[in-house]
Amino acid sequence: MTDYGHDLLFGTFLTPSAQDARQAIDLAVASDRAGLDLVTFQDHPYQPAFLDTWTLLTYVAARTERVHLSGNVLSLPLRPPAVLARAAASLDLLSGGRVDLGLGAGAFWDGIAAMGGRRLTPAQGVDALREAITIIRDLWDTGTRGGVRRDGTYYQVVGAKRGPAPAHDIPIWVGAYKRRMLALTGEMADGWLPTLEYLPDGVGSFPALNARIDEAAVSAGRSPRDVRRLLNIMNVRFSATGRGVLDGPVDQWVEQLTGLALEHGVTAYLIGGDDLPTVERFAAEVVPAVREAVARERG
Amino acid sequence: MELALGVVLDASADAARTTELARQADAGGLDLVVLRGGPDTGLDPWTAAVWVAGVTDRIAIGTTGFGPPPEHEMPYPSVVEKARESAALLTGRRLVDGEPWATAPAGADRAALEALAADGRTVVVPVTDAEDVARLVALVGPVAGRRRTAAARALRRAGIDYDGVPASLAATAVEPGDPEYLAVSSTYLRGGAPGLVLRPETPEQVADALAFARAHTHVPLGVRSGGHGVSGRSTNDGGVVIDVGRMNRIEVLDASRRLVRIGPGATWKQVAAALDPYGWALGSGDYGGVGVGGLATAGGIGLLGRAHGLTIDRLRAVELVLADGTPVRATADEHPDLFWAVRGAGANFGVATAFEVEAYDVGEVGWAKLGLVSTDLEKSLLRFGEVATAAPRDTTVFLVTGRPQRGQSMIQLYAIVDSPDPQVVVERLQPFLDLGVLVQQEAFMARYKDIMGQAPDVGPEGHHGQGEPVSRSAFLPGITPQAAHDTAELLRSGRVFFFQLRTMGGAIADVPADETAFAHRTPAFQATAMGVDQADLDARWDRLAEHFDGLYLSFDTDLRPERLHDAFPPEVLARLRELKRRYDPDALFRDNFPIDPRTTT
Numbered sequence: 001m002t003d004y005g006h007d008l009l010f011g012t013f014l015t016p017s018a019q020d021a022r023q024a025i026d027l028a029v030a031s032d033r034a035g036l037d038l039v040t041f042q043d044h045p046y047q048p049a050f051l052d053t054w055t056l057l058t059y060v061a062a063r064t065e066r067v068h069l070s071g072n073v074l075s076l077p078l079r080p081p082a083v084l085a086r087a088a089a090s091l092d093l094l095s096g097g098r099v100d101l102g103l104g105a106g107a108f109w110d111g112i113a114a115m116g117g118r119r120l121t122p123a124q125g126v127d128a129l130r131e132a133i134t135i136i137r138d139l140w141d142t143g144t145r146g147g148v149r150r151d152g153t154y155y156q157v158v159g160a161k162r163g164p165a166p167a168h169d170i171p172i173w174v175g176a177y178k179r180r181m182l183a184l185t186g187e188m189a190d191g192w193l194p195t196l197e198y199l200p201d202g203v204g205s206f207p208a209l210n211a212r213i214d215e216a217a218v219s220a221g222r223s224p225r226d227v228r229r230l231l232n233i234m235n236v237r238f239s240a241t242g243r244g245v246l247d248g249p250v251d252q253w254v255e256q257l258t259g260l261a262l263e264h265g266v267t268a269y270l271i272g273g274d275d276l277p278t279v280e281r282f283a284a285e286v287v288p289a290v291r292e293a294v295a296r297e298r299g
Numbered sequence: 300m301e302l303a304l305g306v307v308l309d310a311s312a313d314a315a316r317t318t319e320l321a322r323q324a325d326a327g328g329l330d331l332v333v334l335r336g337g338p339d340t341g342l343d344p345w346t347a348a349v350w351v352a353g354v355t356d357r358i359a360i361g362t363t364g365f366g367p368p369p370e371h372e373m374p375y376p377s378v379v380e381k382a383r384e385s386a387a388l389l390t391g392r393r394l395v396d397g398e399p400w401a402t403a404p405a406g407a408d409r410a411a412l413e414a415l416a417a418d419g420r421t422v423v424v425p426v427t428d429a430e431d432v433a434r435l436v437a438l439v440g441p442v443a444g445r446r447r448t449a450a451a452r453a454l455r456r457a458g459i460d461y462d463g464v465p466a467s468l469a470a471t472a473v474e475p476g477d478p479e480y481l482a483v484s485s486t487y488l489r490g491g492a493p494g495l496v497l498r499p500e501t502p503e504q505v506a507d508a509l510a511f512a513r514a515h516t517h518v519p520l521g522v523r524s525g526g527h528g529v530s531g532r533s534t535n536d537g538g539v540v541i542d543v544g545r546m547n548r549i550e551v552l553d554a555s556r557r558l559v560r561i562g563p564g565a566t567w568k569q570v571a572a573a574l575d576p577y578g579w580a581l582g583s584g585d586y587g588g589v590g591v592g593g594l595a596t597a598g599g600i601g602l603l604g605r606a607h608g609l610t611i612d613r614l615r616a617v618e619l620v621l622a623d624g625t626p627v628r629a630t631a632d633e634h635p636d637l638f639w640a641v642r643g644a645g646a647n648f649g650v651a652t653a654f655e656v657e658a659y660d661v662g663e664v665g666w667a668k669l670g671l672v673s674t675d676l677e678k679s680l681l682r683f684g685e686v687a688t689a690a691p692r693d694t695t696v697f698l699v700t701g702r703p704q705r706g707q708s709m710i711q712l713y714a715i716v717d718s719p720d721p722q723v724v725v726e727r728l729q730p731f732l733d734l735g736v737l738v739q740q741e742a743f744m745a746r747y748k749d750i751m752g753q754a755p756d757v758g759p760e761g762h763h764g765q766g767e768p769v770s771r772s773a774f775l776p777g778i779t780p781q782a783a784h785d786t787a788e789l790l791r792s793g794r795v796f797f798f799q800l801r802t803m804g805g806a807i808a809d810v811p812a813d814e815t816a817f818a819h820r821t822p823a824f825q826a827t828a829m830g831v832d833q834a835d836l837d838a839r840w841d842r843l844a845e846h847f848d849g850l851y852l853s854f855d856t857d858l859r860p861e862r863l864h865d866a867f868p869p870e871v872l873a874r875l876r877e878l879k880r881r882y883d884p885d886a887l888f889r890d891n892f893p894i895d896p897r898t899t900t
């Protein structure tokens with residue numbers, strides 16, 4: 001039983017489909033209107049059928065009012081850290097503090113290379129991400145005097161001007177599955193953002209992977225609570241009979257999400273499927289019940 | 300001279316103010332917002348420009364003075380290119396490249412602005428507050444209809460005389476560059492990209508819209524009420540749509556006779572809700588989102604059908620505007636021939652602007668949604684055929700099924716039993732329970748308005764349909780063993796993802812066949828099959844033809860000319876064609892089973 005005690009966040013994990021751009025926007029707007037906390041979009045710049053995620057995210061931020069937005073997760077190899085830092089801070093200012101930053105070290109290297117990006121090994125990817133996070137936070141830190149100077153293996157900045165400072169403390173959430181990336185998450189990220197379908201043993205993976213993050217956090221002098229645990233669940237639906245995680249009646253969804261919070265400390269749930277009725281039902285029936293159940297158990 | 304003006308906003312100033320001033324300029328009819336960077340500009344120009352596009356609806360957006368980013372902040376060119384394409388799609392090409400404008404000094408007067416605008420460029424003026432923007436808005440002045448920026452006008456379609464839109468419709472008309480365009484381009488089941496959507500609110504405005512349509516017979520014309528057309532192409536590509544969705548009043552004319560006047564743009568959900576306080580109902584279809592206009596001109600085979608007849612059987616008067624713009628009122632006594640034609644083939648004769656109906660008393664009814672798993676679809680269909688037709692007329696049950704999976708079919712039944720007595724309801728539903736293994740059941744006493752009310756409201760974003768529906772329809776005199784077998788076979792092919800049987804009979808069959816242009820009074824069922832490929836579905840459905848007796852036009856998307864003969868028996872079609880020659884000789888109305896007035900076959 002691990003509950004890190006974070007407040008709960010509910011959101012959507014949407015496809016930035018170019019053909020169904022309208023649907024993507026409608027789903028985001030509906031998520032906002034339904035009172036969800038987060039709208040997130042996948043980011044695969046090399047996928048021709050997808051929109052540019054940053055552009056879509058910005059446009060959607062302008063057409064929503066309360067919901068937070070994030071890439072899920074943004075592809076670092078095609079988005080240099082300084083570009084990311086300034087764009088994210090800008091949108092955070094424009095939107096009144098509604099931007100969160102989901103970051104990934106990169107997947108699908110052929111696609112990345114085809115777009116002109118640099119091919120890295122998994123180990124290099126982790127180091128590059130470490131350098132990137134440092135630079136991003138430096139650029140946001142306008143409280144420190146002088147330019148930013150970092151001479152990394154993957155990213156070099158030479159006396160770059162700081163700012164803009166975001167409107168709120170933008171959390172950095174990392175998509176991580178393997179040992180080194182999990183360690184990096186514990187060492188410096190504000191959150192861990194995996195996708196359930198990619199976890200080796202599904203929900204059963206949490207104890208071991210959480211422990212790895214916790215350990216890394218502690219050895220870096222942080223608390224495990226400094227790392228929020230988020231989760232994408234791609235294949236979800238409401239059905240009459242329970243078949244799996246978020247595939248069953250409302251009660252079962254509530255029970256499963258409550259369990260994820262109280263047993264595994266997962267406190268942010270982002271559902272896939274791009275289906276409007278499912279999103280509305282999630283917001284109307286599942287969210288309040290999970291909030292209530294978790295509050296009750298936490299006492 | 301028409302002056303195209305814009306504003307220059309300092310992008311380093313506070314973000315909330317940038318948003319506010321951009322919105323003001325947009326709403327005021329200015330053409331352009333230029334975001335200006337400077338040495339201390341914090342904001343990322345791309346993010347700021349897309350943001351401003353998102354908070355505005357029509358204005359174009361440019362950037363200036365940001366300078367190139369330092370080397371280590373260079374985005375990948377391929378990603379930049381992709382971002383541009385995405386923005387073009389999302390914003391309707393409102394982000395402008397380069398600096399195709401002339402900049403005037405802050406506070407420049409009209410003469411100075413006109414001088415700068417002489418070469419046709421948009422003139423932009425630096426502003427710092429709402430007052431500055433208001434001054435420019437006043438200089439541009441109000442324009443007839445609405446003002447469209449050059450970027451919006453660039454999206455207009457060929458062959459449409461946009462400047463000739465009738466004055467009465469100009470303020471509400473929507474064209475591709477308008478903010479509401481996406482909300483009016485699709486219908487429930489169909490994607491579309493019309494060149495112009497006219498939205499009349501009175502019969503006079505409908506006549507104006509028809510005059511415009513008569514001058515545009517070289518592009519498609521769609522007539523739209525609730526946007527749930529299947530056969531009815533109420534959206535199109537590059538054509539004109541006359542959308543009477545705003546004519547949605549519901550008004551009780553005479554409570555003693557339960558006489559109600561309904562606008563075509565109302566949905567059946569709204570109608571049911573309005574009648575409920577009186578203890579009345581009017582049977583419609585099975586889905587409350589459907590519009591009055593399309594259904595009440597075609598038939599209306601619903602869950603109160605066996606108890607109370609078709610929707611059109613309760614019409615007492617229809618008001619419509621004919622192709623030449625003449626308003627007419629058709630009743631049993633006035634224009635009786637038109638009154639006959641409109642009840643079944645209305646889409647061929649005019650734009651209906653009001654329906655007067657006689658509702659009936661309906662109290663609590665039994666409502667059920669049952670899910671049954673069948674391992675022998677053929678047997679289940681056959682059995683359904685027996686029990687659904689043998690049921691007393693207070694009971695109407697529809698059957699829906701899809702592709703069988705692993706030899707099993709999920710059968711959904713939707714039923715209304717028009718009885719306030721739960722005992723009777725249970726008794727009536729009992730025979731249906733052995734169609735398969737009952738895995739889902741929802742049954743309770745309900746008001747008709749609650750059953751229709753299950754359909755969600757359509758929000759300001761409008762309908763979301765994409766592509767083209769692929770659907771075929773037929774009437775079945777009954778379900779014979781061979782028909783059940785062939786239907787089961789069709790479903791096992793996996794090429795039909797939705798199949799529905801709507802049970803008829805009862806009060807529907809009480810009405811003589813020549814009473815309305817909907818002439819198929821005796822079939823026991825109306826069948827609908829939906830697939831993904833029209834040619835494929837046609838080939839499969841045609842093979843079942845021996846079991847059919849005509850078709851209900853509303854659910855058939857096949858465009859082959861034979862279908863018209865299935866929809867209307869020969870003597871009915873002959874009479875309709877005669878009337879078409881009289882009322883719509885140039886075949887202006889042609890989006891839904893069009894009858895050609897010129898031919899005789």
Ligand SMILES: Cc1cc2nc3c(=O)[nH]c(=O)nc-3n(C[C@H](O)[C@H](O)[C@H](O)COP(=O)(O)OP(=O)(O)OC[C@H]3O[C@@H](n4cnc5c(N)ncnc54)[C@H](O)[C@@H]3O)c2cc1C
Nearest residue numbers: 524525526527528531533584585590592593600646651891
């Ligand atoms: C989910 C769903 C369920 C349905 N269930 C049933 C059912 O149970 N029983 C049943 O009988 N039908 C049913 N229908 C079919 C429905 O009645 C027709 O598709 C009908 O045309 C929809 O009307 P509308 O006004 O919403 O459609 P629209 O798309 O607005 O119009 C469809 C067509 O109707 C004509 N039309 C529309 N408005 C007018 C007008 N004011 N004057 C003259 N012609 C006009 C035009 O030809 C137009 O193309 C259903 C359809 C759907 C999508």
